[in-house]
Amino acid sequence: MEPTAVPGTAALRPVESESGVLVHSSADRRxxxxxxxxxTCPPASHERIRMEWQENSVALLPLGTLFSAVRIPGRLISSMALAExxxxxxxxxxxxxxxxxxxxAPHGRRYYALVxxxxxxxxxxxxxEWRRAGVEVLGNGSYLGVPRVDATQCDPQTVSYWSVPMESAAVLCTPLAVARLIAAGLHAMADDSE
Known part of the structure; x- marks a missing residue:
């Protein structure tokens, strides 16, 4: 393509387009x-949630609309993780x-997979069936203490933290992966007890 000259202006050069991916910073994703x-709450509650995150590092959010949670006891996960x-x-x-x-929730060694x-x-x-092993699926009518999105480390004062941080809004665990994890944990615990 030849540069185009418009009377009274400099010649315009063609713009090379580059294909690529739009990248969002981690701060934008958080x-x-x-x-x-x-x-998960009406807009009138958003300031309360921000204050709870700021003061307590955890805010109580309702489950069952945007996401639910599967509570998994630490002993079930430790039986497979080969790590304490x-x-x-x-x-x-x-x-x-x-x-x-x-x-x-480190003090009770409970994990909540968001689904x-x-x-x-x-x-x-x-x-x-899973309830006997301490697994519980929490949805409508349940609340979960959700840590600030930047609370990714455990310290002695931590009530809860992101064991696996939420990488982006609305990115959740796949139900199949959670079900497989639970099934494998139950199998590993049964093997340990024999």
Missing amino acids: LATEHWLMA DLEGVDAFLEDALRGGPVIC PGSVARTWSEAAE
Whole structure:
């Protein structure tokens, strides 16, 4: 393409277009994730949630709309992770759940895999079977203490932290990956008891 000259202006040069991917900074993703988590509540509650995150590092959010949670006892996960330390278990969960977000409550050694909101309704039969092992599917009518999106490390004052951080808004664990994790954990625990 030849440069085009318009009377009274310099010749215009063609613009080379580059194909690529739009990249969002981690700060942008954290902010988008924070807003997505707050969307579980009416806008009038958003300031309360921000204050809870600022003062307590954890905010109580309702489950069953944007996401539900599967509570998994630490002993079930440790039986497969071959690690007792939190960092080792966190790395195992990140791999096993393909980066799906997980919240850890370290004092009770409970893990909460965040899954689509519909899972609590569709898994009712499996949830009954898993309850004996301490697994519970939490949906409508339940609340979860959700840490600030930047709370990714455990320290002595930590009530909960992101064992596997939520990488972007609305990116959740796949139900199949969570079900496989639970099934493998139950199998490993049965083998340990024999």
